[in-house]
């Protein structure tokens with residue numbers, strides 16, 4: 001039987017506890033497990049780096065939500081990325097990354113993986129031809145974010161899947177901004193989905209984590225080997241908190257989208273705002289594509305003030321929108337990417353405009369959000 005998304009979020013991997021009937025699966029806060037005899041771990045559990053029932057619940061739930069066969073979770077989004085990169089790539093391999101990649105992803109490739117012999121090129125990921133032009137005989141992965149962070153560019157996942165198949169490269173989609181509720185990259189031809197579960201999946205700004213979801217069982221086995229061998233796993237309590245959050249993903253995303261659409265319209269009409277970047281606006285260059293491959297347009301909005309000082313002033317003035325990095329939680333956040341989340345790309349070809357503001361629109365009362373922005377802009 002195939003269940004709907006909301007049902008899977010609440011039940012996949014989360015059967016009531018067999019022994020006690022506890023409706024919510026317990027937090028298996030243990031590092032090790034009693035074995036029935038030498039070499040006979042019960043249900044295969046022997047040590048919590050290798051396997052933990054609470055982590056398994058989360059892994060199974062995320063796999064179901066992305067429509068994949070296997071899920072693996074990690075201590076952070078970057079730990080998931082690092083495990084994927086070191087499982088798939090070897091020295092001399094080449095990777096294509098978005099020219100406005102998440103700052104931490106860029107840093108991982110440019111400042112860490114490069115030292116171990118990996119090469120990379122940045123491409124305009126919303127332009128399939130530009131990505132194709134950057135392919136070399138050594139290209140192992142095409143790394144995509146859509147919508148991108150912070151410029152909210154939209155990449156054609158199905159189009160890039162065709163390009164990556166021709167190149168015998170893996171198409172990796174960082175689905176953090178959309179969440180599996182709004183977009184399912186595996187169904188569009190992606191090979192691996194990456195998440196920072198810290199963001200919409202956890203959804204409450206109280207836990208850091210990451211995940212990989214895929215269909216290829218051989219690659220999944222290899223990733224599981226590296227998950228254990230490299231050890232960047234999430235703990236049982238973090239896995240449980242993330243499961244606690246993901247149950248409401250669908251209702252949260254609907255409200256994030258409702259509020260973001262209204263904030264985008266408000267900003268687009270405001271005389272002090274130079275440009276609003278939101279895939280839900282018809283003038284956004286990726287609007288049509290986003291309409292095709294996403295259920296709605298998400299909770300992230302970027303806008304430009306035309307003047308860096310004005311942008312910093314707005315960030316320093318809002319009250320309901322909290323000045324903070326990160327995104328995807330129930331509370332609204334505001335930030336200045338150039339000096340905050342994306343400071344690590346300053347001076348590179350990924351540098352972001354200095355007058356740019358990024359909003360993570362939360363699920364508070366919409367009138368309070370609009371009034372807060374009106375005051376800060378006025």
Ligand SMILES: *Cc1c(COP(=O)(O)O)cnc(C)c1O
Pocket residue numbers: 076077078079102104105145149174176177195196197198199208209210
């Ligand atoms: C936050 C984020 C990451 C990194 O995840 P962490 O959990 O912070 O390690 C990767 N990609 C995107 C798009 C992000 O927003």
